[in-house]
Amino acid sequence: MDAAALNDPRLMTLIEVSFGMVPRGSSFYTVAPKEPKQLRCTPKFGNTLDFLLDLGFRFRTEERTKALANEFVAKLTEVCWDKCITGSIGSSFSRSETACLSNCAKRYAELKMLTMQKLTRVCYGEVERPFSSKQPQQSSTPMKMKQSPVPLKATPISMALPVPQHVYETSDEDYEPFTNKKKATLQKPTKRTRQVGNSDAGNIKHRFTRRSLNKDLASCPSTSDGPSESVEVIMMMFDSLRRRILQLDEKEDACRRADLKAGTLMMQNGWRINNRKIIGSVPGVEIGDIFFFRIEMCIVGLHAPAMAGIDYISAKHLGKDESLAVSIISSGGYEKDDNDTDVLVYTGQGGNSRHKEKHDQKLERGNLALMNSMKKKNLIRVVRSAQDPFCNSSKIYIYDGLYQIEDSWMDKAKNGFSVFKYKLRREPGQPHGISVWRMTEKWKQNPATRDNVILRDISSKVENLPVCLVNDLYDGFFKKNDVDDEEGPSYFNYITGVKYSRSLSNMKPVQSCNCPGVCLPGDANCSCVQLNGGDLPYSSLGLLAKHVPMLYECSSICQCSQNCRNRVSQKGVYLNFEVFWTGDRGWGLRCWDPICAGTFICEYAGHVIDEMHTNMDDKEHEYAFQTSRFDDKVLKWNLGAELLEEVTGNVTTESLKKLPIVISAKDSGNVARFLNHSCSPNLLWQPVQYDHGDDSYPHIMFFAMKHIPPMTELTYDYGTRGTPPGIKDEFPNACNLKPCLCGSTNCRGSF
Structure with a gap:
């Protein structure tokens, strides 16, 4: 040079x-x-x-x-x-x-x-930038930097999505045949004190130590909750913590691994269930359930080790001379046949450490437990993993049910050393697990392979992806629709947004920001950030961080680009939906993709009607969205984040404003008109503003309340409009109760 x-x-x-x-x-x-x-x-x-x-x-x-x-x-x-x-x-x-x-x-x-x-x-982010002794001491007041005369065109956080890192065990099951590499081990992050940008506060140290639970958190899950409800609450609590920690970390440019921080908080406060290792099914965990982080399986008791691929009960705890395996996680790299979802060939652990000399695997620990389980013929839980379709470098874990070990042998690995191989066969009669995943992956690659299709795309290419209409049922197993002559739902005009009864120009103007490029977390000069309470409402992956009374996205007059992360719901639907016949509940909506909690689903499209002048018939009520009280689960969706707050807001249903609008999708609508009611929903609705400033008439956006496996019906709680005392006199047209057929254990009986 x-x-x-x-x-x-x-x-x-x-x-x-x-x-x-x-x-x-x-x-x-x-x-x-x-x-x-x-x-x-x-x-x-x-x-x-x-x-x-x-x-x-x-x-x-x-x-x-x-x-x-x-x-x-x-x-x-x-x-x-x-x-x-x-x-x-x-x-x-x-x-x-x-x-x-x-x-x-x-x-x-x-x-x-x-x-x-x-x-x-x-x-x-692989290494920390070292600080030289020559570096000047940073004062508690943020240093003003000279601005570049040329605005940068590169896209920061919104488009350059950070790669979520997961914890993987160091065994041969971590071998990935596509890369011929081992997953990198995660080094223990160093504690550091970071100064919050654009803040007058001094150095803020975030140490995720044990904190006392507030009264709201301490009350759930209760002992009266069933196993499924307890698992759901724990998972909801964890993801609420994780999203809030990630939101704070992005705001302060702190180190990542929000999942491990959230898991540490959960463990420290005793927020886990099924602590005792058991053989067989885990109460509350269903076959087909998906997990985006390994720590999630730890806190619900499905698979205890955070690193190892084999979970077992030691001989000491069994009170016997032999240990027994209870669960395994398969990376998918050594399966005998990709088309045979009932047989799994699993590779043992050990012998391939990156810190020691490689050697033959030994018959000890997890390998010995698997060998003992083959002799005892006890059932073993199997968790399969697959690539996240929305993030190439991350995995999703699918609970595939119970297996038995049929055979075991020694084999030569590609590195020349001997490894243990175990052949497991799935127990018959169980609901579908990984097979549903592979089936939907085939459909996404070639939609023509989907059977029983009435119409390939009911949106007529209005949506980003086609929405097919099918007439088969799925309740763990596929079966032909009993109503063979059902040709489809009644005619409607497919639209992707809402139509107002009055012009937007007559409404209150919306505020706008002057951010060059994109809005950044913690930017005190961004008006959109300040409207949202000082935080961007979405993570860098586009997930909703918290449910709020009103969410403000960037508008068309904002100076930031269309790549800004604060425009999630405006960009439309990017999931593979299908409308299907449910039988007793009419047409419903489900998705071919795995959905992470906080993911944007769709907007409720239709004609906006003032509730005070509502006069709808029964048919119109079937395709109408009317705001009601928020379900308790919507409030609990935020409670995990309260562990990080010094002062809690104590948000209740009474403090959330009831919006005076009705959206009718009878004549014009989108996929949201097929969302059925459930007393145990998997979606929540969030008011969003971006095209005008009248908060009484927001857009109604749906987000995933929890992780949703493929081919699971998407539902939300219609609420109990008209039933509480006093509501009937105020809104007499809203008191049309119908019997509920959701089948939930917490079913209210009507909606």
């Missing part, structure tokens, strides 16, 4: 930030440099590709590579300017693309290669 290149202030700033010589946030334009003649880039840093080429990086001439080079350097620049949080570059580029971008020719100096690799690792 020549002297002129080393003197370039842009490269030197990247080097200094990487090695901790200057604090991140330092501007390239603190001192106006004299541009070296050898470089073809302008002082405004306009052509990053030419800048890289002049430094000796030789990229291929394809357009994709050029675009990657520009975006990559812009992303590094954002991190150095503190415009982007550490780790946000993670999913913008694949590892192979990043390696291609950061490789140098051999003839260039080692310093340049080391610098770019260091920067890449810092931006990925």
Whole structure:
């Protein structure tokens, strides 16, 4: 590398930030440099590709590579300017693309290669940026940085979604045949004190230690709750904690792993069930249930170890001479036949540690427990894993039911060492588990393979993805619809939004923000952030963090781009829906995709009617949304986050405003008109504003209340409008009770 290149202030700033010589946030334009003649880039840093080429990086001439080079350097620049949080570059580029971008020719100096690799690792969040002794002490008042004369075009947090990391055991079952690599172990994060940006407060230290539970949290789950309700409450509590921790971490640019922090809080406060290891089914956990984090399986008692793939009861606890296996987690890399969902070939654990010399597996611990279980013929819970269709680097875990070990043998692994193999067969007569997953994956790849289809797309290409109409039933097993002559629902006009009875121009104008690029967490200058209580309502993955009385998204007059994360519900539906015949409850809605809690489902589309002037017949009531009191489960959906709050809001149903609107989808609507009622729903509705400022007439958006497996009917609680005392006199047209057929154990009998 020549002297002129080393003197370039842009490269030197990247080097200094990487090695901790200057604090991140330092501007390239603190001192106006004299541009070296050898470089073809302008002082405004306009052509990053030419800048890289002049430094000796030789990229291929394809357009994709050029675009990657520009975006990559812009992303590094954002991190150095503190415009982007550490780790946000993670999913913008694949590892192979990043390696291609950061490789140098051999003839260039080692310093340049080391610098770019260091920067890449810092931006990925793999290493912590070291602080040099030369670095000035940061005051409690945030330092004002000089603004760049050219706005950055790279997309920070909203598009560069951080890659969720999961905990994986170090055994041969972690081998992934597509990459021939082992999952990286997670290093214990170092505790650090971070200063909140755009805040007058001093250093805020977040230490997730045990906290006393408030009275609301201490009351649930109660001993009167059934097993399913207890598991649901625990899972809801965990995910509420995780989403809130993630929201705070993104706001303060803290380290990730919100799932482990939430799990630690749950364990410290005793928020777990089924603590005692048992053989066979776990109360409250159903076959087909899905988990997005391994710690979730720990707190419900499905699989206790946070790392190991084999869970077993030791001989000491059994009071016998032999240990027995109770559950295993399969990575899916060693199954005998992908089409045979009833047989699993599982590889034992051990012998492949990254910190010790590799060796043959030994008949001890989990391997010995599996061998003993084969002899005793006890049932073993099997959890299968599959790739998350919305995040290539993460897994989803599916409880597939009970298996028995039929056979065991020694085999040679690809590394040449001996491993144990166990053949397990699924117990007959159980509901479908992984087979449903594989079936829906086949449908998504080729929708023509879906049987019993009446219409391939009832939206007529209005939605982002087709919505098929089918006439078969599914209650754990598929069966043909008894009503063979059912041709479909009554005719309606498919629309994707709401139609107001009066013009939007006559409504109160909406506020707007002036954020360049996208809205960032914790930005005190963003009016949209302030409208939402100082937090962005969605995580970087687009998940709803908390249920709030009113959620404010960015509007069309906001200066931020369409890639801003605060525009989730405006972008439409991105799930594979199908409308199906339920039998006694008419037409219903379900999804081919696995749905994570907090995921946006759809908007309730139709004509907005003022409730005070409602005069609907019975048929119109069937396809109408009318706001009612929030169900207790909606309130509990937020309670987990209360563990992190010093002062709780004590939100009750009385404090939530009842909205004076009715949305009729009889003549015009979308998939939401097929959402049936359930007293134990899996969806919640959230009022959202983005196109006008009248909070009495918001958009009604549906979000997942919990993890929803594929082919599960989507439902929400219609409420009990008209039944409480005093409501009938106020809204006489709303008191049309109907018998409830949801079949829930907590069914109220009517809605």
